[in-house]
Amino acid sequence: MAILDTRIDDRLIHGQVCGYWIPQYSLQRIAIVDDDIVNDETRKTTLKFGMPENCKLSIFGSAKAADKFIRKIDEGIKVMILCNSPVPILRMAEAGYQVPYITIGNMSNRPGATQIDKNTFITPEEKEAFSKLVQKGVKLYIQNTPRDVKRDVTELLK
Template sequence: MAIVDVRIDDRLIHGQVVGFWIPHFNVERIAIVDDVIVNDEARKTALKFGTPARSKLSIFSPEKAADKFIRKIDEGIRVLILCNRPKPILEMAKNGYVVNEITIGNMSTKDDAKQIKKTVFVSPEEKADFEELVNTYGVKVFSQMVPSEPREEITEDFKK
């Protein structure tokens, strides 16, 4: 399995992911990691509907995702891990699967959120999750909306 990117975008499967990121990385499988969506049949159906034919979609809880990625269940397949917030990535790390880096595309504004990039608004809880990923697990954090845009490292924003 080749994890081509670990991406946070609160829109999950949408135009930029389908139109830019999937072709850019030649993604064969999208793995959405989310403990809420995994139990929401309506959302799972909508996400499957939006998935392009060239890619398969899997939706896992963080615990199951960590287990599958540790066991390299998709060996030889180009996988994009997609989350709508940092918590599932942190939960994967706590379950033994630590990623090297995260790319943030879009995190919409919400109550008590602080804007750290043009399209990235981070709540106090999300900031704490990023801080734990950076400071405990050594994860690097980047911001990039589309492949043609420069990738900017923002890890320092989450160091204590």
Template sequence: MAIVEVRIDDRLIHGQVSNLWVPHFGVERLLVVDDAVAADEDRKAVLRFACPPQCKLSVFDTAKAAEKLSRGIDAGIRVMIVAVGPIPLLRMQELGYRLPSITVGNMSRRPGTRQVANLAYANGEELAAFQGLLNFGVTLAFQPTPTSRREDLTAAVTKMNEGH
């Protein structure tokens, strides 16, 4: 399997992913990794509707995603992983599936969150998950669109976790 991008975006599949990221990477399969979404048939139906026609869609919980990706399912297909936040991606790392880099996109402002980057806000649990990913050697960068400048998040995440 060729993982061409791992993206955090709390909107999951939407206009930017469908119209900008999918063509940019020539994505053939979108893989949403989220325990709650995987158990919610209504949300999965909405994601199927939002998925661009040139892509297949898979929605897995973290354990199933780590297991299937470790087995190399869909070998040779260009896959983009999308998650709502860093927690499921950290869990995949803990289960043994290695992600070399993650691009952070929109993480909406919510009560109890702090700004990590423009348009990216994280709560304490998410900040700890980002730090856990950094501890695994994962590269974290903020990039809203494929043509936007990539902003390394290592220093910002580390500083924010030291403040807790």
């Protein structure tokens, strides 16, 4: 599996992912990593419905995703890991699969969240997960669309 990007966007499958990111990388598969969605048939069906025909969707829990990525299942296929928060990415790292960087997109405002960028709000739990990922050497960038400048926010989220 050629992981071309690891992206956080709490909307998951939506217009920007389908209209910009999939064509940007000529993606063949989106791998959503989420320990709740993997057990929610309604949400899985809804997410699959939103996918363009030329790109497949897989949905894994953190542990299973880490195992599959370590074993390089689907090697040679262009893949984006997509999560709605940094927590599943931290869980994958703790299970043995660490990504080199994360591209942060939209993270909506929620109770207890602090704004760090125009469309990016993080909760204390997410800040802690980002901090642990940075300690492991993961770089953090904010980039909403491929046309936007990718900005390093690693120091901000330590």
